[in-house]
Amino acid sequence: MLIKNITKRLAPKALMQLVKKTPHKGSFKRGFNSWSEASAHTTTYNTSDVFNKTLNAARLVRDGKAVYERDSVVFNKIQYDFKVLSSLMFIANIQNQLNVVDFGGALGTLYRQNKKYLDLLQLPKKWAIVEQSKYV
Secondary structure, three states: OHHHHHHHHHOOHHHHHHHHHOOOOOOOOOOOOOHHHHHOOOOOOOOHHHHHHHHHHHHHHHOOOOOEEEOOEEEOOOOOOHHHHHHHHHHHHHHOOEEEEEEOOOOOHHHHHHHHHHOOOOOOEEEEEEOOOOOO
């Protein structure tokens, strides 16, 4: 009980609200003795199925049959993440340039999602994607 009271007093209010909204019972599972054992019970992005699905979605966008894709799902309208976009614009404004290293950027989805607004910036921009060799 003492730890709970101390945590309530020291933790930021936003963190405490997040903790209250997070389901606790059954949320976490344990029981794997190694990373390889845990990996055997899941899948990864490093499969041919995921790659082919992502590639096909990107081709639909390239060919004008879809407006936007994210994680192999196609959309007829770009769904902007304004927190990300405003952060990029803020950084560009402060630094008078924008250099992004996009880990897991696949086929440039995040760049293309925000390109319309990034092109308005009259300053140097570099966007590098770090990805699995198959995507490269």
